[in-house]
Amino acid sequence: xxxxxxxxxxxxxxxxxxxxxxxxxxxxxxxxxxxxxxxxxxxxxxxxxxxxxxxxxxxxxxxxxxxxxxxxxxxxxxxxxxxxxxxxxxxxxxxxxxxxxxxxxxxxxxxxxxxxxxxxxxxxxxxxxxxxxxxxxxxxxxxxxxxxxxxxxxxxxxxxxxxxxxxxxxxxxxxxxxxxxxxxxxxxxxxxxxxxxxxxxxxxxxxxxxxxxxxxxxxxxxxxxx
Amino acid sequence: xxxxxxxxxxxxxxxxxxxxxxxxxxxxxxxxxxxxxxxxxxxxxxxxxxxxxxxxxxxxxxxxxxxxxxxxxxxxxxxxxxxxxxxxxxxxxxxxxxxxxxxxxxxxxxxxxxxxxxxxxxxxxxxxxxxxxxxxxxxxxxxxxxxxxxxxxxxxxxxxxxxxxxxxxxxxxxxxxxxxxxxxxxxxxxxxxxxxxxxxxxxxxxxxxxxxxxxxxxxxxxxxxx
DNA sequence: AAGATAGTTTGCTTATGATCGAAGTATGAA
DNA sequence: TTCATACTTCGATCATAAGCAAACTATCTT
Numbered sequence: 001x002x003x004x005x006x007x008x009x010x011x012x013x014x015x016x017x018x019x020x021x022x023x024x025x026x027x028x029x030x031x032x033x034x035x036x037x038x039x040x041x042x043x044x045x046x047x048x049x050x051x052x053x054x055x056x057x058x059x060x061x062x063x064x065x066x067x068x069x070x071x072x073x074x075x076x077x078x079x080x081x082x083x084x085x086x087x088x089x090x091x092x093x094x095x096x097x098x099x100x101x102x103x104x105x106x107x108x109x110x111x112x113x114x115x116x117x118x119x120x121x122x123x124x125x126x127x128x129x130x131x132x133x134x135x136x137x138x139x140x141x142x143x144x145x146x147x148x149x150x151x152x153x154x155x156x157x158x159x160x161x162x163x164x165x166x167x168x169x170x171x172x173x174x175x176x177x178x179x180x181x182x183x184x185x186x187x188x189x190x191x192x193x194x195x196x197x198x199x200x201x202x203x204x205x206x207x208x209x210x211x212x213x214x215x216x217x218x219x220x221x222x223x224x225x226x
Numbered sequence: 227x228x229x230x231x232x233x234x235x236x237x238x239x240x241x242x243x244x245x246x247x248x249x250x251x252x253x254x255x256x257x258x259x260x261x262x263x264x265x266x267x268x269x270x271x272x273x274x275x276x277x278x279x280x281x282x283x284x285x286x287x288x289x290x291x292x293x294x295x296x297x298x299x300x301x302x303x304x305x306x307x308x309x310x311x312x313x314x315x316x317x318x319x320x321x322x323x324x325x326x327x328x329x330x331x332x333x334x335x336x337x338x339x340x341x342x343x344x345x346x347x348x349x350x351x352x353x354x355x356x357x358x359x360x361x362x363x364x365x366x367x368x369x370x371x372x373x374x375x376x377x378x379x380x381x382x383x384x385x386x387x388x389x390x391x392x393x394x395x396x397x398x399x400x401x402x403x404x405x406x407x408x409x410x411x412x413x414x415x416x417x418x419x420x421x422x423x424x425x426x427x428x429x430x431x432x433x434x435x436x437x438x439x440x441x442x443x444x445x446x447x448x449x450x451x452x
Numbered sequence: 453a454a455g456a457t458a459g460t461t462t463g464c465t466t467a468t469g470a471t472c473g474a475a476g477t478a479t480g481a482a
Numbered sequence: 483t484t485c486a487t488a489c490t491t492c493g494a495t496c497a498t499a500a501g502c503a504a505a506c507t508a509t510c511t512t
Contacts, residue, residue: 003247003250003253003313004243004246004247004248004249004250004251004267005243005246005247006312006313006316006317007240007246007249007250007309007312007313007316008240008241008242008243008245008246008247009316010240010241010312010315010316010319011237011238011239011240011241011242011246011312012237012238012241012242013237013241014233014234014236014237014240014241015234015236015237015238015239015240015241016234016237016238016469016470017230017231017234018470018471019234020230020231020233020234020237021229021230021231021234022230023230023233024229024230024233025230027229033488033489034488034489034490035487035488035489041230043470043471043472044471044472044473045472045488045489045490046471046472046473046474046489046490046491046492047470047471047472048489049489049490049491050469050470050471050490050491051470053490058319059319060319067479067480067488068478068479068480068487068488068489069479069487069488069489070488070489075319076315076318076319078314078315078318079315079319081311082311082312082314082315083233085307085308085311086232086233086236086237086308086312087229087232087233088304088308089236089302089304089305089308090232090233090235090236091232092302092304093236093284093285093286093301093302093305123365127364137363138353138406138407139349139398139400139401139404139405139406139407140400140405140406140407141405141406172365174365174366174400175365178365179365179366179367180364180365180366180367181364181365181366242499242500244500244501259458259459260458260459260460261457261458261459269500269501269502270501270502270503271458271459271460271502272459272460272461272462272501272502272503272504273500273501273502274459275459275460275461276460276461276499276500276501277500279460293458293508293509293510294457294458294459294508294509294510295458295459295509296458296459
């Protein structure tokens with residue numbers, strides 16, 4: 001009875017097409033303004049504003065005012081993980097995904113999940129880190145070994161600064177396409193940034209897809225092998 | 227755009243209070259008839275019937291006709307995991323849970339998740355199995371070591387029969403109260419059954435709570451220590 | 453057979469909430 | 483100050499779907 005109320009509250013927030021499209025857009029990780037989200041959802045601005053107010057009240061998104069703009073983002077990595085999870089169920093349940101199109105294939109290969117790398121390449125990356133003893137995993141929680149600390153510092157990641165933030169450094173996130181875990185948390189975000197700044201890959205316009213260049217992919221795989 | 231449609235479809239199924247209550251009731255793991263679910267959701271039978279048809283069409287629940295009864299159950303362990311996940315987000319986001327009441331405390335301690343043990347005791351159990359090398363975990367997937375096989379067989383669990391079913395033997399499931407993994411899959415179900423048939427614990431009426439007897443808890447902890 | 457129980461279907465009412473135009477507020481630019 | 487941009491609030495409309503009573507179907511009981 002009571003448990004159902006909680007479920008219904010979140011479900012109804014996600015259950016409206018316009019809001020669902022907004023949330024899906026925000027899964028890309030970048031904060032978006034109300035106007036951009038209105039466009040994304042295909043509704044007029046007042047409508048979008050009302051939806052965003054609901055999402056905000058419900059705690060699914062956070063707002064940051066910057067001058068006359070309002071930047072919306074997913075509230076939490078947990079919200080992102082929940083949405084990924086729902087998408088995963090939809091993918092298996094849905095009215096028989098026929099052949100996965102090329103777009104889906106790219107999504108499965110590498111995509112942004114909130115602010116870190118997901119898809120097969122994300123899973124492969126975490127696998128490699130675990131296999132080389134850089135990270136230990138325990139459920140959703142994970143931690144870096146001392147070997148890991150020196151390794152990631154060597155990649156130019158500022159672990160001290162990361163440790164001072166409230167956000168956990170190591171986290172895992174269930175990948176809907178592969179049904180295995182990939183790396184999330186501050187370190188996951190830093191790794192994605194690292195991949196993008198080195199030019200190994202770039203984000204596809206208006207989508208969550210990450211396209212590796214042939215050379216970038218080689219470099220990435222070399223990194224995984226140590 | 228497309229991604230949002232999938233989200234919205236599932237979200238709207240979960241988003242209706244009556245349906246959410248039904249799903250919450252089905253999280254208890256036992257299959258329920260349409261009448262029972264109507265009662266649980268607080269709606270008339272025709273209304274419940276319509277809701278169940280939608281849930282069934284949407285693939286969230288499965289139906290098994292038995293004479294003039296229709297037994298409804300969650301379609302899948304993934305659906306169960308998704309609902310747990312949503313509840314977890316609701317719990318952290320919700321209008322600040324004040325003090326967790328005694329009921330919540332019992333839920334956090336030990337409860338049924340679909341058909342296996344969840345809560346702190348479920349997490350402790352999986353921890354123990356991993357620590358003793360009986361099970362290896364990799365994301366949502368998990369597998370039993372040979373040491374594990376002989377150990378579980380020694381508890382009287384029929385692993386051969388389990389292996390013949392389509393259902394995976396070892397699976398992990400994210401625990402919303404602890405945010406760590408507990409054991410699911412066929413083995414998880416068998417372990418819960420084992421705990422109940424030995425009288426270590428019993429299910430609380432009309433709830434997902436599992437109450438360990440003082441003696442049962444001691445026995446359980448002894449088992450975890452090996 | 454006649455009843456009883458379990459569930460679905462139909463037809464109708466009602467209410468919720470999604471939508472947008474128009475007007476209002478706040479911030480930045482000229 | 484004046485205008486423009488970004489967004490919210492208000493007010494009204496409209497569509498969807500949740501709800502139930504009554505009638506129908508199917509299965510079990512006697």
